[in-house]
Amino acid sequence: MTESDQSRDFASTVLADEVSRSVHEPQAALDRVGMRGIELPVRLEVDGVVALLPAQVDVVVDLHHPEARGIHMSRLYRACNEHLSTNALSVAGLRTLHDALLDSHAGLSRRAWMEARFSLPVQRAALLSSLQGWRQYPVSVRVHGDAQQRRVELGVEVLYSSTCPGSAAMARQLLAQRLRETFPTGPVSVDDVARWLESPVGNVATAHAQRSCAKVQVALNMVAGEDLPMLRLINTIEAALGTAVQGAVKRVDEQEFARLNGENPLYCEDAARRIRSALAQLPWVSDYRIETAHLESLHPHDAVACVVKGVSGGFVA
Numbered sequence: 257m258t259e260s261d262q263s264r265d266f267a268s269t270v271l272a273d274e275v276s277r278s279v280h281e282p283q284a285a286l287d288r289v290g291m292r293g294i295e296l297p298v299r300l301e302v303d304g305v306v307a308l309l310p311a312q313v314d315v316v317v318d319l320h321h322p323e324a325r326g327i328h329m330s331r332l333y334r335a336c337n338e339h340l341s342t343n344a345l346s347v348a349g350l351r352t353l354h355d356a357l358l359d360s361h362a363g364l365s366r367r368a369w370m371e372a373r374f375s376l377p378v379q380r381a382a383l384l385s386s387l388q389g390w391r392q393y394p395v396s397v398r399v400h401g402d403a404q405q406r407r408v409e410l411g412v413e414v415l416y417s418s419t420c421p422g423s424a425a426m427a428r429q430l431l432a433q434r435l436r437e438t439f440p441t442g443p444v445s446v447d448d449v450a451r452w453l454e455s456p457v458g459n460v461a462t463a464h465a466q467r468s469c470a471k472v473q474v475a476l477n478m479v480a481g482e483d484l485p486m487l488r489l490i491n492t493i494e495a496a497l498g499t500a501v502q503g504a505v506k507r508v509d510e511q512e513f514a515r516l517n518g519e520n521p522l523y524c525e526d527a528a529r530r531i532r533s534a535l536a537q538l539p540w541v542s543d544y545r546i547e548t549a550h551l552e553s554l555h556p557h558d559a560v561a562c563v564v565k566g567v568s569g570g571f572v573a
Contacts, residue, residue, distance in 0.1 A: 257418040288369070289327045289349040290316030296337055298372055298397075302487070308341065309370045313559035317357065317365035324364050331360035340372060346476050350399040350408050358403055376412075376486055380503055383512040389503020395486055396473070409567060411473040412490050417465055417499040417513070418550050421521035425488045426465035434460045463518055467501065468524070468550045470531060473567050475543040485540060497527060498533035528561040 294313040296518065309506045337455075339353040357368035372565075375392040382389065396411035438452060452458045470493055480513040494500040502513060522530075527548040533539050543566030550559040 286319040288316040289319050299338045299344045311372045314371045316369050317361050318367045319362045346483050347408050354399045354406055365466050367402045378396040381401045385506040385509050387504040408476045414470045414493045415501045416468050416497045417517055418468040418522040419463050419465040420519045424521045427461035427463045430461040431531050464552045464553045468502045472546045473545040474541045477542040478540045492534050496530040523548045524559045524561040530565055
């Protein structure tokens with residue numbers, strides 16, 4: 257049998273389709289059915305440059321038809337593959353994909369959810385020197401709802417440094433105490449104090465600081481033609497916190513980073529409030545979910561704070 261004969265023979269075969277077979281007994285409705293962690297690329301355009309980035313995609317629909325045993329997962333896969341890999345991510349593109357997901361299960365489903373997660377590479381300038389370093393920011397885009405009402409959401413993760421305000425206050429207290437013990441009788445010159453502070457004995461106590469993470473999910477209040485404001489959201493969060501972690505640094509950058517940490521002591525509660533205040537100034541943000549986590553250097557556990565306005569977390573929520 258030739259290859260063409262085999263192809264014709266295969267095409268004429270009707271394959272069993274157990275999912276589409278109607279069942280006689282009523283089936284319970286299901287809230288979410290689909291796939292999690294699909295390996296797909298997303299097309300992204302930043303500053304005129306188009307790139308394909310590897311992503312993890314979750315996609316589900318509800319199942320309300322009383323005689324349907326299951327959904328057609330291959331249809332969901334094909335819709336995501338076609339729209340995410342061929343069109344640059346945008347508000348309009350996500351809404352079009354949502355329409356395609358609903359159309360693929362017309363009569364079976366009323367609602368659809370899709371979330372894609374990937375890393376956004378961004379080149380950052382050092383704080384003071386001429387160096388440039390790369391950062392990769394975890395990003396998620398989500399669209400969900402029914403044919404009448406849907407939401408487009410954007411999520412980012414930003415790493416920053418947090419110096420504990422309480423630890424900083426106690427370190428200053430120890431420094432003042434040691435300074436009085438070292439110079440019990442005055443007067444003392446400014447140069448004497450400066451030399452003492454710059455010497456090893458002047459390093460009395462150091463406030464504890466730690467790498468910290470802000471996870472922010474926002475609901476977008478944007479017109480269909482606009483691009484996703486990924487970098488704008490990241491820049492807003494970093495500016496609000498003041499101590500974003502750095503890529504490439506020289507000593508002058510490291511010293512500047514130490515200064516910024518000293519001038520911006522942060523509890524996790526402070527960080528969450530700063531981000532909330534910054535988001536309130538963005539006209540394209542309607543709702544949000546903010547979580548700040550300080551990966552404590554003092555404790556084996558983390559300190560966390562969360563504030564929510566209309567955006568839930570979790571798997572395609």
